[in-house]
Amino acid sequence: MATQASRSAARLMISPxxxxxxxxxxxxxxxxxxxxFRRYRLLNPDRAGWAGWSNYxxxxxxxxxxxxxxxxLILVLGVLxxxxxxxxxxxxxxxxxxxxxxxxxILVISPFFIMPPxxxxxWKNMFFNPxxxxxxxxxxxxxxxxYDFLGQAPLASIVTIVAWEWLPFATLxxxxxxxxxxxxxxxxxxxDGAPPLKRFFYIVxxxxxxxxxxxxxxxxxxxxxIFGEILVTTSGGPGTASTTLPFLIFKKALLDFDVGTAxxxxxxxxxxxxxxxxxxxxxxxxxxx
Amino acid sequence: xxxxxxxxxxxxxxxxxxxxxxxxxxxxxWTILTSFKPEPVAVASPPVFLNFDWSFDNYRTVIQQRGxxxxxxxxxxxxxxxxxxxxxxxxxxxxxMAFVHGPRTKDLLMWMLSTKMMPAAGVLVPIYLIAVYFxxxxxxxxxxxxxxxxxxxxxxxxxxxxxxxxxxxILEAARMDGATLFNEIxxxxxxxxxxxxxxxxxxxxxxxxxxxxxxxxxxxxNAAPLTKFIAGFSxxxxxxxxxxxxxxxxxxxxxxxxxxxxxxxxxxxLTFGAVK
Numbered sequence: 001m002a003t004q005a006s007r008s009a010a011r012l013m014i015s016p017x018x019x020x021x022x023x024x025x026x027x028x029x030x031x032x033x034x035x036x037f038r039r040y041r042l043l044n045p046d047r048a049g050w051a052g053w054s055n056y057x058x059x060x061x062x063x064x065x066x067x068x069x070x071x072x073l074i075l076v077l078g079v080l081x082x083x084x085x086x087x088x089x090x091x092x093x094x095x096x097x098x099x100x101x102x103x104x105x106i107l108v109i110s111p112f113f114i115m116p117p118x119x120x121x122x123w124k125n126m127f128f129n130p131x132x133x134x135x136x137x138x139x140x141x142x143x144x145x146x147y148d149f150l151g152q153a154p155l156a157s158i159v160t161i162v163a164w165e166w167l168p169f170a171t172l173x174x175x176x177x178x179x180x181x182x183x184x185x186x187x188x189x190x191x192d193g194a195p196p197l198k199r200f201f202y203i204v205x206x207x208x209x210x211x212x213x214x215x216x217x218x219x220x221x222x223x224x225x226i227f228g229e230i231l232v233t234t235s236g237g238p239g240t241a242s243t244t245l246p247f248l249i250f251k252k253a254l255l256d257f258d259v260g261t262a263x264x265x266x267x268x269x270x271x272x273x274x275x276x277x278x279x280x281x282x283x284x285x286x287x288x289x
Numbered sequence: 290x291x292x293x294x295x296x297x298x299x300x301x302x303x304x305x306x307x308x309x310x311x312x313x314x315x316x317x318x319w320t321i322l323t324s325f326k327p328e329p330v331a332v333a334s335p336p337v338f339l340n341f342d343w344s345f346d347n348y349r350t351v352i353q354q355r356g357x358x359x360x361x362x363x364x365x366x367x368x369x370x371x372x373x374x375x376x377x378x379x380x381x382x383x384x385x386m387a388f389v390h391g392p393r394t395k396d397l398l399m400w401m402l403s404t405k406m407m408p409a410a411g412v413l414v415p416i417y418l419i420a421v422y423f424x425x426x427x428x429x430x431x432x433x434x435x436x437x438x439x440x441x442x443x444x445x446x447x448x449x450x451x452x453x454x455x456x457x458x459i460l461e462a463a464r465m466d467g468a469t470l471f472n473e474i475x476x477x478x479x480x481x482x483x484x485x486x487x488x489x490x491x492x493x494x495x496x497x498x499x500x501x502x503x504x505x506x507x508x509x510x511n512a513a514p515l516t517k518f519i520a521g522f523s524x525x526x527x528x529x530x531x532x533x534x535x536x537x538x539x540x541x542x543x544x545x546x547x548x549x550x551x552x553x554x555x556x557x558x559l560t561f562g563a564v565k
Contacts, residue, residue: 006389007389007391009385009389010385010386010388010389010391011385013381013382013384013385014381014382014385014386014397016378016381016382017378017379017382017401017441017445018382018397018401020378020438020441021401021404021438021441021442024404024438024441025404025407027415027419028407028412028415028416028419029407029412029415031414031415031418031419032411032412032414032415035414035415090309093302093305093306093309094306096294096299096302096306097294097299097302098299098302098303098306099299099303100303100307101306103310104306104307104310105552106549106552107310107311107313107314108309108310108313108314109548109549109552109555110313110314110317110545110548110549111313111314111316111317112548112555113495113499113541113544113545113547113548113549114317114499114541114545115498115499115501115515115516115519115540115541115544116499116501116516117501117505117516117519117520117523118320118519118537118540118541119316121519121520121522121523121533121537122316122319122320122533122534122537123316124523125530125533126316126319126320126323126530126534127316132332132334132530134319134336137334137335137336140334141335164313164316167313168313169559172552172555172556173556173559173560173564176556176564177564210563210564211564214560214563214564218559218560221405221406224408225408225409225410225502227409227410227501227502227505228501228502228505228516228520231505231520231523232519232520232522232523233523245410246408246409246410246502247410249410249411249413249414250410250413250506253413253414253417254413254417254506259414259418262413262414263414263415265410266408266410266411266412266413266414267411269408269410269411270407270408270411270412272408273406273407273408273411274406276406277403277406280406281399281402281403283563285395285399
């Protein structure tokens, strides 16, 4: 039905979006690449000049980088593991015939709508605080010494907070996938005497595999950028114990005012994110045909 | 895949599901309860659940002394402004791609999505420098534009997946009956597109409201939205749990309620149509 006229009209309708997104991508990226090869400190702007690869080597070989990379991996993998496994279990539970499925869904999805600084501060103060937090109270009740969660296990604590934020997303998507499963197939398997675990691993899990892939990829994109939670809980500390890659770049740029090194870090982050993105695009692209 | 089970089994499942749901919801419930407590009760040991003098004092304090109103207004302007601006740009594009499906439409859509993969931290430096150069730091306009650009691919994708479901045959039927392009759009397509547009709007307002990388890094006070307001509580002075809770409730309640309405569309929207 596409005539020549409607095609050119379509091009006109699409072009504002394309131009804006192109600028939004190309201009900052071009600038980051440029600055990543420049010596540029906001506090000392006179000493500007080409820096060669020194910003990259400063960033990559700084003692903080390795730690930040490991912390980022722990954060992403920890949250993925928790949300996918718990998400599957909770989705299986909610999918059973129960009374009040609607309200249960609403309660489970709620944390997803809470803004990250709120989630982080509520957990930090009202749960993790060793003297006034609820976990502290629980420890006291059990006769255990107080434990400073964010001081002694900062990364695990942040993983907990972020997993709480993303568990609803995983659960909801896995539940949606589960609800499209053909019940007759399961009943047939049941009649043939397949035990529940076998039914789960041979029928339910394969059916959910696509949804699991999507959850993992989309969450990874968002988790690689986790920032607000770290800023308001530990500010990357103690020391650098909970400094992730985005947080390290933020520190270089807006705390050390070292634009060049931060830009080099930005390029590293872009490359890492693109590796994930390639897989995500493949998974989503399949659905377009 | 719901199947018939015995009432006993259903009771057990129901109890288990509700317990899990309440555990997940508990931090939110606890925040709401704490917001009504006097400060000493908020940190009482052992913790007090319901048995205290409920009052709105914390809300009053937060509104009057912490300038809640301005932050709230900034959040409204930035979240709705960026989403509506994005919709104005995205609707024609999604429309054209859905109804004039060309050979390169798929590539174009994937390319748009790929701009979303750019990590915010990676482009923090240039965006910050551009903002400084144009003296736009800490302005509503900057935040509105940045969040609009950030969410534009999601908006286009969501609209596209909704528009794709509008049957093209109806258009042809209308055309046969002599409808002009204008009539076609106003009387045939728009009514069918409204639900998709509404849920796209809703979900993107939620995403923009909660966005906390750009809103924290590009604002100081004038354009600071509720994310910044709450982050301001991270270095506490004295007793503040109840006030923090009241501020938190005021920051999340409007969006939580919007979220409950949008949860059915959430899956589709956030998986770009890959899970339905």
